[in-house]
Amino acid sequence: MIARIWRGATAADRADEYLQYIRETGVPDYRKTPGNRGVQILMRTHEGRTDFTIISYWDSMDAIKAFAGDDPEVARYYPEDDEYLIEKHPNAEHHQVVHR
Numbered sequence: 001m002i003a004r005i006w007r008g009a010t011a012a013d014r015a016d017e018y019l020q021y022i023r024e025t026g027v028p029d030y031r032k033t034p035g036n037r038g039v040q041i042l043m044r045t046h047e048g049r050t051d052f053t054i055i056s057y058w059d060s061m062d063a064i065k066a067f068a069g070d071d072p073e074v075a076r077y078y079p080e081d082d083e084y085l086i087e088k089h090p091n092a093e094h095h096q097v098v099h100r
Contacts, residue, residue: 073094
């Protein structure tokens with residue numbers, strides 16, 4: 001199994017709105033892609049900003065490519081992300097899951 005990890009940040013007062021947006025856009029996309037094994041969303045608010053870490057779990061890099069495109073290292077964004085995000089990491093990390 002492979003974990004795909006992406007990070008971004010919003011202003012703290014927009015965090016709940018962005019979380020709802022992710023739940024309506026990204027999460028359904030993850031779940032409908034064959035080979036997806038689930039998704040976790042982590043939030044941390046500190047000094048006026050909220051950091052998001054999204055960890056999705058996949059059967060293979062081919063499954064990730066079906067979601068992310070031919071270059072799975074490039075982060076995938078949705079149309080309204082720019083409205084919420086004050087920091088966008090351009091890349092996603094991939095790690096082999098060795099214990100769960």
